[in-house]
Amino acid sequence: xxxxxxxxxxxxxxxxxxxxVRVSGxxxxxxxxxxxxxxxxxxxxxxxxxxxxxxxVVHPASSDVIDEGxxxxxxxxxxxxxxxxxxxxxxxxxxxxxxxxxxxxxxxxRMAEPGEFTKRAFLNGRIDLSQAEAVMDLIRAxxxxxxxxxxxxxxxxxxxxxxxxxxxxxxxQAHVEVTIDYPEHDVEDVACRQVLETGASLLQRIDKLxxxxxxxxxxxxxxxxxxxxxxxxxxxxxxxAMLRSDRAIVTDIPxxxxxxxxxxxxxxxxxxxxxxxxxxxxxxxxxERIGVDKSRQSIEDAELVLVVLDGSVPPTAEDDAxxxxxxxxxxxxxxNKVDKGIDPAFETWLSNYSAAAVVQISAKEEMYITELENNxxxxxxxxxxxxxxxxxxxxxxxxxxxxxxxxxxxxxxDAADAGATLDLIAVALQSTYEELGLVIGxxxxxxxxxxxxxxxxxGK
Ligand SMILES: Nc1nc2c(ncn2[C@@H]2O[C@H](COP(=O)(O)OP(=O)(O)OP(=O)(O)O)[C@@H](O)[C@H]2O)c(=O)[nH]1
Ligand SMILES: [Mg+2]
Numbered sequence: 456x457x458x459x460x461x462x463x464x465x466x467x468x469x470x471x472x473x474x475x476v477r478v479s480g481x482x483x484x485x486x487x488x489x490x491x492x493x494x495x496x497x498x499x500x501x502x503x504x505x506x507x508x509x510x511x512v513v514h515p516a517s518s519d520v521i522d523e524g525x526x527x528x529x530x531x532x533x534x535x536x537x538x539x540x541x542x543x544x545x546x547x548x549x550x551x552x553x554x555x556x557x558x559x560x561x562x563x564x565r566m567a568e569p570g571e572f573t574k575r576a577f578l579n580g581r582i583d584l585s586q587a588e589a590v591m592d593l594i595r596a597x598x599x600x601x602x603x604x605x606x607x608x609x610x611x612x613x614x615x616x617x618x619x620x621x622x623x624x625x626x627x628q629a630h631v632e633v634t635i636d637y638p639e640h641d642v643e644d645v646a647c648r649q650v651l652e653t654g655a656s657l658l659q660r661i662d663k664l665x666x667x668x669x670x671x672x673x674x675x676x677x678x679x680x681x682x683x684x685x686x687x688x689x690x691x692x693x694x695x696a697m698l699r700s701d702r703a704i705v706t707d708i709p710x711x712x713x714x715x716x717x718x719x720x721x722x723x724x725x726x727x728x729x730x731x732x733x734x735x736x737x738x739x740x741x742x743e744r745i746g747v748d749k750s751r752q753s754i755e756d757a758e759l760v761l762v763v764l765d766g767s768v769p770p771t772a773e774d775d776a777x778x779x780x781x782x783x784x785x786x787x788x789x790x791n792k793v794d795k796g797i798d799p800a801f802e803t804w805l806s807n808y809s810a811a812a813v814v815q816i817s818a819k820e821e822m823y824i825t826e827l828e829n830n831x832x833x834x835x836x837x838x839x840x841x842x843x844x845x846x847x848x849x850x851x852x853x854x855x856x857x858x859x860x861x862x863x864x865x866x867x868x869d870a871a872d873a874g875a876t877l878d879l880i881a882v883a884l885q886s887t888y889e890e891l892g893l894v895i896g897x898x899x900x901x902x903x904x905x906x907x908x909x910x911x912x913x914g915k
Contacts, residue, residue, distance in 0.1 A: 458575065459539065460486055462559045464552055471547030473524070474497040479572055480758045482526075483539040483811055489515040490561040491526050491543075493609035501528045501541060501549060512543060515562040521554045522546055536572050538580035541627050546785050564732065577896065584896020585613045612855075616664065619770070620657055621891050627653050628884045635877045643877060649873035652866055661861045665854060677719055677728035680833055681753040683781065684763035685773035686710050686734025688793040692818035694718065694731040703731050708733060713746035715753060730757070735780070736773050747866055751780070756763055759835060760786040767795035770804045778808050787830060788813040793821045855896050860890035 460480025465714055466473070478487055484501035491499045492511045499508060508526045513519060524545040534540035545555050560566060568574075570591070577587045627650060634646040682690045686709035694703050697720050702713055716731040730753050733746030760781050764774060789809045790797070794817040805813070812830040816823040867883035870876075 460564045461571055461575075462556065462564040462896070463567040463572070464556055464896040465572075466547070466552075466754070468549055468552070474547040474555075476543040476545065476552065476559060477535075477565075477567075477572060478541045478559055479536045479565070479575060480540045481539065482563065483541045486559060486562045486564045487526070487541040487543075490558045491541075492520075494544055499526075500696050501530075501539075503530075505533070505699050512545060512558060514554075514558045520663055521558055524550055528704065532579070532581070535581075536575040537581040538575060573676075582696070583614045585617070585864045587895065587896070588610055589613075596726050610831075610843050613664075616660070616700070617867075617891050617895050620660055622890070623657060623890055624884060624888045628881060628888065631884065635881065641906065646877060647871040647874065647880070654868040654871070658861065658864055658868075660858055661864065665806050665857050665861070669848040672723065677726035678759055678760045679730065679756035680761060681728045681730045681732060681750075682761045683732055683750060683754055684734060684777055685771065686736055686767075688734070688763045689818045690734065690763045691716075691731050693761070693772060693789065693791065693816070694729055696816075696818045696821045696824050697729060707737075708904075710738065710743050711741070713742050715723045715746075722835075724830050725835060727759075727831070735777060754781060754784060757784060759831070760784050761789050761831075762810070763789045763791050763804070764801075765792050766790035766797045766801050766805075767792040768798050768867070769800040775806075781907060782799060784844075785828075785834065786810045787834060789827060790815045791818050793817050794822065856894045860887050863887040 460478065460482045462476060462478045465477040468474075469835060478651060487501060491508070492513055493508070494510055495501060497512070506528050508528070510526055511522070511523045512526075514521060522545040524543065524601055527540075527542040527544065529535075529540045529542070531538040531540070543555055543559070545552060548856065573582075573587050573590050576582050577584060579915040582590075621851075631646050631651055634642050663690045682693055684690050687707065690777050691703035691705045691712050694716065695701050699717055702718055705717055710733070712731060712733050714733070714799055717732075718729050720727050720729055724897055732753050733743060733749035733776070735750050736748065738744050762781050764770070788805065788808070790801075790805070790813065793815045811834045814823065814827045814830050815828055818824075863883050863886040867880050867887065870880045870883060
């Protein structure tokens, strides 16, 4: 395929010791020869095997030295994109790396679209579509485990399973097609039985992959966990204790938190999206009231609610309201401020209500946070019965395609069961085969590709 030469900053923008500007395409060498010099200012030729040069980056028009650093030459096909690639590892200043990028553009490269490097790797046949998407999930992975799952996909586990299923489908279809050409009754029966038998086993495998999609989603997006309670019970203190950092403002003034604050924590390898909210109470303050509305909304959106209660004082009417507001959702009662002792009236009151777990902690002293995490893990374990070795689908597009494939397969089996014509069965099998191909990008139209790759970040 014919491509132009593209470039982008491949690292995150910000102060760092190095930043990488990536250049890929057939004229990567010529482009970079215009802007790279040796340390002593001599010109450089990018040819032959991979190499690393310590040199200068200059502007192609003015020849002004912009920076110096390591320049990596990686000729295709042994590079990320399978094309000729030059990576300029320069100092990490925000302006500096922009200047380097501008020099590369001035030397003749085009600014890459988001995900275009990975798209090329795909179009050049180095990785399949599920691997390409997994690269994106890897970039976004929020915990080690989620990262590992994405990495497995990069390595092609998911693709291997789909390919194996497609192979069986092709064999099955061939069997059916052959029978169409030699139509004898008993042979037709055998073919139909085969469709039912192989179909049933394939259906199971597809179902397993579909079921994994929910786990995949959790690994990618985290379990939405709302921290709610009346003002001043220690919600923000709990967020900070779980994050092990002073993320949220904590004061002894009720109504401190007004906006919704989201942060990710890793609980036993499962990402939680913790949402700290405004304390729920009746208030005249307009800003606080908006916060309270958002707080109520977050209860509705949550998959798990941590109801924070101040156990050191008798309960208030606002606590009663909290208990009522959360009774329909999965909740854990977090009894805070145990460092001050538990109030007997509070204890009696709480015993009237039920939750998935009740944990006593001190957010301020960071006591029993591990116990709370253990309980959270236990409560959500059911959602993510994680088999550490299975194949996970982390992607809604793949899930939808698998569902279509599933329907087609069931159509083929129903047709076989009802003794329909073999042509009808063959068509349904063919659709199943094609849908599965779409999952890993083996029969994918250009539009869909653009759509998928445009969701990548720049420089990948
Ligand atoms: N003794 C004690 N004090 C705590 C504990 N947790 C929080 N506090 C104190 O309670 C006060 C309120 O804490 P916050 O974390 O701001 O409470 P909040 O629920 O976020 O309050 P709003 O944002 O106003 O709704 C602060 O003075 C905290 O230091 C605890 O475990 N023990
Ligand atoms: Mg707060």
